[in-house]
Amino acid sequence: MESKPHNDRLWIKLLVLLAYKTATHKHARRLSWNTQPGGVIFISPRLCIKSTPFTRLAEANAMRFISEHTTIPVPKVHCAFDEKGQTYILMERIEGETLARVWSQRSVESKARILRQLKAFVEELRSIMAPSRVGVANVDGGPIFDHRLPRKSTWGPFATIQDFHRELRSGIHAGDIQDDASSPGVKGMASFHEQAWQSPVFTHGDLSALNILVRGDEVVGIVDWETAGWYPPYWEYTSAKHTNPQNLWWQDEVDKFVAPMPEALEMETIRRRFFGDF
Known part of the structure; x- marks a missing residue:
């Protein structure tokens, strides 16, 4: 079965893409945003974006599934979508x-x-x-x-x-x-x-x-x-x-x-x- 996007309204997608592009720009190191291991980019104290060649919509759906069926602490997924062959997941940044x-x-x-x-x-x-x-x-x-x-x-x-x-x-x-x-x-x-x-x-x-x-x-x-x-x-x-x-x-x-x-x-x-x- 094909994995479906989550909360992929146009305006949210545009904001995510803009944030990702800004954070991955060659001058992004001047900003407070930073890229973490695993391709996760912190864009605020409470939000991060994951997008790598390995990222799939199923990862976002797995986190949502676990959140619904267990008490296991996982990042809350705010948005997940594919754009031009690449997957983007906007999710909660967990402090720890x-x-x-x-x-x-x-x-x-x-x-x-x-x-x-x-x-x-x-x-x-x-x-x-x-x-x-x-x-x-x-x-x-x-x-x-x-x-x-x-x-x-x-x-x-x-x-x-x-x-x-x-x-x-x-x-x-x-x-x-x-x-x-x-x-x-x-x-x-x-x-x-x-x-x-x-x-x-x-x-x-x-x-x-x-x-x-x-x-x-x-x-x-x-x-x-x-x-x-x-x-x-x-x-x-x-x-x-x-x-x-x-x-x-x-x-x-x-x-x-x-x-x-x-x-x-x-x-x-x-x-x-x-x-x-x-």
């Missing part, structure tokens, strides 16, 4: 610091309080009932997006989790593998993929410490929902474990707020080794 920046200075008690909140948020995500007949797809039932996946960034949508897995391993079936000596673990990985699966769960897909905002001991924002959608039950865990090679310390924390799935992690490690970096 990334966990990646402040985690090492936190006390044990502070870390525990934050991790408890994250665990509750992940449980909320996993409790959302999937629509009937959805396999692996974005929030609108369309293609998922993840530039870390092998060969391409846009995948699907897939009618079943098994179809998604088959695409990830280039169509190879467990029965096609006769000799495991040259590719240890691949046959077991394919068998793991081909099993019967429960319904998909809604997944952020990039729970890096860079995408979690805090003020004090309160989690005030989960951002960067571009990879969000309906995925296999293990995907949140394995994605979070591998999300940011620069923050390897975060891997040890993931088990404290996402239920560990060691078999799935092993299978994903094998898949990444033989079929792609992620």
